[in-house]
Amino acid sequence: MNRYSLWKYAILLVAVLIGGLYALPNMFGESPAVQVSVAKASLKLDLGTVTRVQEALKAANINPEIVSLDGNSIKARFASTDIQLKAKDAISQALNPDAANPSFVVALNLLSRSPAWLSSLHASPMYLGLDLRGGVHFMLQVDMQAALSKKAESLAGDLRSAMREKSIRHGGISRNGQTVEIRLRDAAMVESAKRLMQDQFPDLVVAENVDAGETKLVASIQAVAARKVQEQALKQNITTLHNRINELGVAEPVIQQQGLDRIVVQLPGVQDTAKAKDILGRTATLEIRMVEDGAEARAAETGTGPVPLGAERFLERNGAPVIVKKQVILTGENLTDAQPGFDSQTQEAAVHLTLDAKGARIFRDVTRESVGKRMAILLFEKGKGEVVTAPVIRSEIGGGRVQISGRMTTMEAADTALLLRAGSLAAPMEIIEERTIGPSLGAENIAKGFNSVTWGFAAVAVFMCLYYLLFGVISSVALAVNLLLLVAVLSMLQATLTLPGMAAMALVLGMAIDANVLINERVREELRNGAAPQAAIHAGYDRAWATILDSNVTTLIAGLALLAFGSGPVRGFAVVHCLGILTSMFSGVFFSRGVVNFWYGRQKKLKSVSIGTVWRPDGGSGTALSVDGEQ
Amino acid sequence: MEFFKIRRDIPFMRHALVLNGISLITFLAAVFFLFSRGLHLSVEFTGGTLMEVGYSQSADLSAIRSTVDALGIKDVQVQNFGTAQDVLIRMPAQKGGTAGQQSETVLAALKAADPSANLRRTEFVGPQVGDELATDGLKALAFVVVGIMLYLAVRFEWKFAVAAIIANLHDVVIILGFFAYFQWEFSLPVLAAVLAVLGYSVNESVVIFDRIRENFRRYRKMNTVEIIDNAITSTISRTIITHGCTQLMVLSMLLFGGATLHYFALALTIGILFGIYSSVFVAAAIAMWLGITREDLIKGQVKKETDPNDPNDGAQV
Numbered sequence: 001m002n003r004y005s006l007w008k009y010a011i012l013l014v015a016v017l018i019g020g021l022y023a024l025p026n027m028f029g030e031s032p033a034v035q036v037s038v039a040k041a042s043l044k045l046d047l048g049t050v051t052r053v054q055e056a057l058k059a060a061n062i063n064p065e066i067v068s069l070d071g072n073s074i075k076a077r078f079a080s081t082d083i084q085l086k087a088k089d090a091i092s093q094a095l096n097p098d099a100a101n102p103s104f105v106v107a108l109n110l111l112s113r114s115p116a117w118l119s120s121l122h123a124s125p126m127y128l129g130l131d132l133r134g135g136v137h138f139m140l141q142v143d144m145q146a147a148l149s150k151k152a153e154s155l156a157g158d159l160r161s162a163m164r165e166k167s168i169r170h171g172g173i174s175r176n177g178q179t180v181e182i183r184l185r186d187a188a189m190v191e192s193a194k195r196l197m198q199d200q201f202p203d204l205v206v207a208e209n210v211d212a213g214e215t216k217l218v219a220s221i222q223a224v225a226a227r228k229v230q231e232q233a234l235k236q237n238i239t240t241l242h243n244r245i246n247e248l249g250v251a252e253p254v255i256q257q258q259g260l261d262r263i264v265v266q267l268p269g270v271q272d273t274a275k276a277k278d279i280l281g282r283t284a285t286l287e288i289r290m291v292e293d294g295a296e297a298r299a300a301e302t303g304t305g306p307v308p309l310g311a312e313r314f315l316e317r318n319g320a321p322v323i324v325k326k327q328v329i330l331t332g333e334n335l336t337d338a339q340p341g342f343d344s345q346t347q348e349a350a351v352h353l354t355l356d357a358k359g360a361r362i363f364r365d366v367t368r369e370s371v372g373k374r375m376a377i378l379l380f381e382k383g384k385g386e387v388v389t390a391p392v393i394r395s396e397i398g399g400g401r402v403q404i405s406g407r408m409t410t411m412e413a414a415d416t417a418l419l420l421r422a423g424s425l426a427a428p429m430e431i432i433e434e435r436t437i438g439p440s441l442g443a444e445n446i447a448k449g450f451n452s453v454t455w456g457f458a459a460v461a462v463f464m465c466l467y468y469l470l471f472g473v474i475s476s477v478a479l480a481v482n483l484l485l486l487v488a489v490l491s492m493l494q495a496t497l498t499l500p501g502m503a504a505m506a507l508v509l510g511m512a513i514d515a516n517v518l519i520n521e522r523v524r525e526e527l528r529n530g531a532a533p534q535a536a537i538h539a540g541y542d543r544a545w546a547t548i549l550d551s552n553v554t555t556l557i558a559g560l561a562l563l564a565f566g567s568g569p570v571r572g573f574a575v576v577h578c579l580g581i582l583t584s585m586f587s588g589v590f591f592s593r594g595v596v597n598f599w600y601g602r603q604k605k606l607k608s609v610s611i612g613t614v615w616r617p618d619g620g621s622g623t624a625l626s627v628d629g630e631q
Numbered sequence: 632m633e634f635f636k637i638r639r640d641i642p643f644m645r646h647a648l649v650l651n652g653i654s655l656i657t658f659l660a661a662v663f664f665l666f667s668r669g670l671h672l673s674v675e676f677t678g679g680t681l682m683e684v685g686y687s688q689s690a691d692l693s694a695i696r697s698t699v700d701a702l703g704i705k706d707v708q709v710q711n712f713g714t715a716q717d718v719l720i721r722m723p724a725q726k727g728g729t730a731g732q733q734s735e736t737v738l739a740a741l742k743a744a745d746p747s748a749n750l751r752r753t754e755f756v757g758p759q760v761g762d763e764l765a766t767d768g769l770k771a772l773a774f775v776v777v778g779i780m781l782y783l784a785v786r787f788e789w790k791f792a793v794a795a796i797i798a799n800l801h802d803v804v805i806i807l808g809f810f811a812y813f814q815w816e817f818s819l820p821v822l823a824a825v826l827a828v829l830g831y832s833v834n835e836s837v838v839i840f841d842r843i844r845e846n847f848r849r850y851r852k853m854n855t856v857e858i859i860d861n862a863i864t865s866t867i868s869r870t871i872i873t874h875g876c877t878q879l880m881v882l883s884m885l886l887f888g889g890a891t892l893h894y895f896a897l898a899l900t901i902g903i904l905f906g907i908y909s910s911v912f913v914a915a916a917i918a919m920w921l922g923i924t925r926e927d928l929i930k931g932q933v934k935k936e937t938d939p940n941d942p943n944d945g946a947q948v
Binding site: 430436440452453463513543559565568569613 | 639734756775783896
């Protein structure tokens with residue numbers, strides 16, 4: 001009656017083995033490392049870069065433990081923090097000869113010491129949260145109202161020029177909050193204005209107000225279009241943040257959307273919050289200027305002559321110098337969108353720019369006068385300008401739709417479009433939550449969490465072994481398996497472990513023992529009532545199961561609520577709590593039953609069970625070690 | 632070893648009125664303190680800036696306080712955190728957009744006063760986030776209450792669901808009462824602890840209810856009071872041992888977890904102690920007063936009744 005079939009034992013064994021394997025990387029700890037990744041999307045890491053890193057280290061007389069190329073980064077591991085810092089400088093000097101314009105991000109990181117065969121099985125240690133490793137956490141709120149107002153402003157401009165083209169006379173177009181108001185006197189004009197808006201401005205909903213002979217058309221942005229504006233604003237801000245954070249040299253930054261209008265930025269290991277904040281909040285500007293191409297400029301480009309008056313020297317992204325006039329034609333404010341795409345005739349890769357009405361007008365005038373000349377699009381960040389692209393004007397461009405094409409790969413087109421879009425934040429952001437944790441505090445928190453779990457576990461295990469003897473030992477082993485599986489699952493999911501998460505781990509172990517206490521008490525009770533040992537074990541497990549299930553479901557409901565409504569620290573707690581309840585069902589019931597069955601199940605004439613004292617009210621108490629069963 | 636050598640069922644229900652009276656008084660006291668003193672909410676809920684600063688020697692709190700006051704920041708709280716060298720500075724949310732910079736100005740001032748000051752941790756929470764956290768916390772509480780009630784109502788009967796929820800919400804209110812009375816800091820981890828306790832002490836009620844149901848089926852001659860007494864008596868050893876084990880874990884957190892986990896562990900300790908009390912004395916008694924009967928639990932299970940030896944009898948998933 002107390003036997004498991006072979007396949008059940010097989011499942012147990014496999015589960016414990018896999019659990020052990022995936023929990024194993026956590027045992028090795030982490031070593032200081034230097035991580036190299038690309039700072040510009042157009043660059044790629046390859047084996048050549050790995051060799052450069054290795055040579056740089058050799059030249060500096062530093063022996064790395066391991067240098068490996070792993071997806072998008074090269075990681076070099078070192079024995080101590082001192083060597084790590086030296087190595088970072090050496091690598092940084094070798095890869096980024098021009099410190100002002102780095103091509104690679106060289107960052108400090110921690111790397112698991114687990115052997116390569118474990119990593120090749122994708123077994124990696126749990127991801128430590130900021131409170132355990134130190135770092136900065138920001139939550140930024142994007143001002144969506146500002147994004148919508150900006151959109152309304154540009155639509156008002158567009159409307160103005162469209163009405164001029166159609167010769168619709170109006171008494172003024174103005175933006176009022178997020179709506180555009182158009183005043184018209186003539187009924188015929190009202191009609192044609194409405195038709196125009198229907199045809200050319202599908203994003204607007206129009207309401208009509210007649211007031212003292214004057215008709216006021218109030219156009220507001222449609223809900224769908226507004227949502228799209230907000231999504232784009234958020235996406236653009238995230239892209240911009242990505243570019244800026246690359247500069248900070250953070251090994252594993254997390255930049256995530258949260259909710260509809262928030263962005264969470266986590267920078268593990270960064271201590272300089274002031275600098276981080278400065279970089280996050282910085283605004284980049286985009287400028288369009290004409291390229292100076294006289295003979296003097298040519299000479300200046302090659303470096304043989306001085307830069308002509310009224311011009312400046314900038315570098316293109318590939319490092320080629322360009323001499324650009326100081327006069328600004330357009331700024332990023334007039335650029336509403338930039339998307340990669342293809343030329344409709346030549347099928348070459350291209351970047352499509354969309355300008356607002358004012359931009360389109362200026363652009364048309366400028367291009368009409370300068371066919372055959374080059375114009376430069378510059379991106380200014382931190383006061384440092386860079387030429388994103390400098391195309392030749394082929395013909396007059398009207399209508400605000402500009403295409404840049406020629407000698408571009410699809411990849412380059414995508415990069416350029418991204419840079420142009422990232423040039424400015426779509427909407428202003430505000431830091432609404434900030435958390436900084438120093439690295440020493442992180443290490444202390446790990447020790448605190450670890451000690452809590454270890455000592456709590458030891459105390460419970462000692463008590464169980466004393467009180468329930470062999471059954472207590474089995475319960476303790478089951479509890480250890482629970483911990484093992486929990487750590488394994490967390491490692492497999494690469495869930496973030498935080499200090500509240502470690503607290504949840506301790507708590508869930510304390511709660512998980514409940515299942516075994518229930519079972520053991522039930523078995524004792526059956527024995528007390530005179531059941532045979534085998535029958536008592538069987539009945540004990542079976543009767544306890546319904547109760548265990550009930551109590552775990554109620555605990556799980558609380559866990560899920562925390563997961564659904566919690567944020568930050570509560571979420572870390574809830575993840576571990578929920579997973580722990582699930583693994584405890586497996587280990588507390590299925591695994592411990594397996595061990596009991598394995599131990600006692602084969603004995604046909606089982607006389608006694610080692611479960612501690614079975615006291616009987618009639619005085620017929622069992623011995624301290626075991627109780628005689630009635631056969 | 633056996634701690635519980637109980638010869639006869641303990642007549643818990645005989646004293647139900649007195650015990651529930653005590654419960655009611657504790658509950659009312661907790662509510663009174665909640666309203667009169669209020670919770671000492673952490674910056675996570677109120678919005679504001681929190682800084683943990685470490686010094687190489689014991690920190691001079693009044694000096695730090697005057698340094699911060701000199702910066703013109705109002706209502707600043709300065710206290711030790713964990714050790715004498717560590718100081719926790721709490722500043723309420725300031726009007727204007729410079730709140731994020733506040734910690735830097737303060738740190739600069741502290742460093743000027745004592746160069747050994749080093750920033751261990753800062754936390755800045757904007758007021759809008761704080762409000763959200765509070766509403767999310769209430770939502771989570773509502774979700775747990777409704778979820779558990781539904782589950783118990785389906786699994787047992789509505790009277791049990793009502794009894795369990797009243798008993799366990801009374802635990803929650805008492806924990807909050809403790810936090811209000813002692814003005815302990817109520818932070819997000821404490822909220823998590825409170826909700827975890829809610830789920831956990833419902834377990835306790837569930838174990839007893841399970842036994843009551845089983846007894847109704849098994850002992851046809853006993854009346855409701857006897858059945859409840861028997862159910863509590865036969866599960867009391869498990870109740871105490873389980874809670875003892877959980878408490879061992881929590882104690883370990885209280886001892887080794889440091890200042891960050893202190894209030895979390897404290898909330899759990901109170902929750903566990905009152906969890907035992909309320910499940911044993913309050914939940915069962917309320918169920919009794921609501922008038923649970925054998926028919927309530929056995930209806931619709933006629934088929935199963937014919938097989939009392941089935942160990943899975945009564946189990947439904």
